[in-house]
Amino acid sequence: MKKHLANIFDPKSGNTVMFAFDHGYFMGSTAGLERLDIVIPKLLPYVDCLMGTRGALRTCVPADNRKAIALRVSSGSSMLNEDLSHEVVAVDIEDSIRMNADCMAVQTFIGADGQLSSIDNLSRVINAGFRYSIPTLGVVAVGKDMERTDRFFKLATRIVAEMGVQLVKTYYCDNFEEIVAACPVPIVVAGGKKLPEREALNLAYKSIQGGARGLDMGRNIFQSDHSVEMVQAIRKIVHEGYTDQQAWEFFEDLTH
Numbered sequence: 637m638k639k640h641l642a643n644i645f646d647p648k649s650g651n652t653v654m655f656a657f658d659h660g661y662f663m664g665s666t667a668g669l670e671r672l673d674i675v676i677p678k679l680l681p682y683v684d685c686l687m688g689t690r691g692a693l694r695t696c697v698p699a700d701n702r703k704a705i706a707l708r709v710s711s712g713s714s715m716l717n718e719d720l721s722h723e724v725v726a727v728d729i730e731d732s733i734r735m736n737a738d739c740m741a742v743q744t745f746i747g748a749d750g751q752l753s754s755i756d757n758l759s760r761v762i763n764a765g766f767r768y769s770i771p772t773l774g775v776v777a778v779g780k781d782m783e784r785t786d787r788f789f790k791l792a793t794r795i796v797a798e799m800g801v802q803l804v805k806t807y808y809c810d811n812f813e814e815i816v817a818a819c820p821v822p823i824v825v826a827g828g829k830k831l832p833e834r835e836a837l838n839l840a841y842k843s844i845q846g847g848a849r850g851l852d853m854g855r856n857i858f859q860s861d862h863s864v865e866m867v868q869a870i871r872k873i874v875h876e877g878y879t880d881q882q883a884w885e886f887f888e889d890l891t892h
């Protein structure tokens with residue numbers, strides 16, 4: 637279990653840059669991810685962990701890849717559904733082992749219609765993970781009608797942590813330090829919808845300052861016109877203690 641976590645979190649900084657490209661599991665061919673086979677290899681050198689589905693990892697990540705793998709194992713809804721909160725566990729533990737997954741990601745829908753089934757999914761994956769020493773990443777989902785307050789994230793991250801996951805993915809919010817302090821396992825922060833690069837760097841900086849142990853960022857990297865430069869700037873914040881201003885200047889130097 638520790639070996640897998642050490643693959644995900646850089647031994648020097650203790651933090652991680654996860655690159656999330658699992659969006660296709662419910663959004664189909666997302667803008668910027670039409671050609672996974674081109675996007676992934678160019679960003680690969682600058683990330684610590686690849687977060688994707690079995691299909692994307694099997695087809696578009698070279699088998700000799702040495703970066704950590706966060707394998708999305710829950711699935712079951714699509715953009716065409718009104719309610720996205722009903723999923724199943726779609727990947728057997730044997731295949732997670734075969735794919736050298738360093739953690740298995742399960743979406744949890746606290747407060748939504750599918751809460752019970754998503755907690756059931758999470759429990760099954762955690763139990764299997766303990767049998768074979770593979771960490772579980774509990775993903776806090778936010779539905780269309782769900783609140784995105786610090787009160788909600790404090791509740792949801794804590795529930796997911798208490799289920800026994802080894803790491804949690806959530807969103808940045810007000811009083812983020814309190815969410816981190818009340819969560820007994822490391823938190824990584826999702827990027828969310830595409831922002832101007834400077835604002836995305838600010839989000840990354842505030843997350844790390846607030847105690848996040850990394851970013852699990854997708855659209856703010858792969859939808860940038862300068863995705864390679866963007867991921868390098870994020871890296872500076874996550875691993876080298878850059879402020880958002882320093883990272884922005886670094887980004888500008890690379891792109892001009």
Ligand code: R5P
Pocket residue numbers: 656657658659687743775826827828829852853854855856
């Ligand atoms: C949510 O679980 C999605 O599948 C993404 O992995 C996550 O939201 C991170 O990507 P983004 O930074 O684009 O929000």
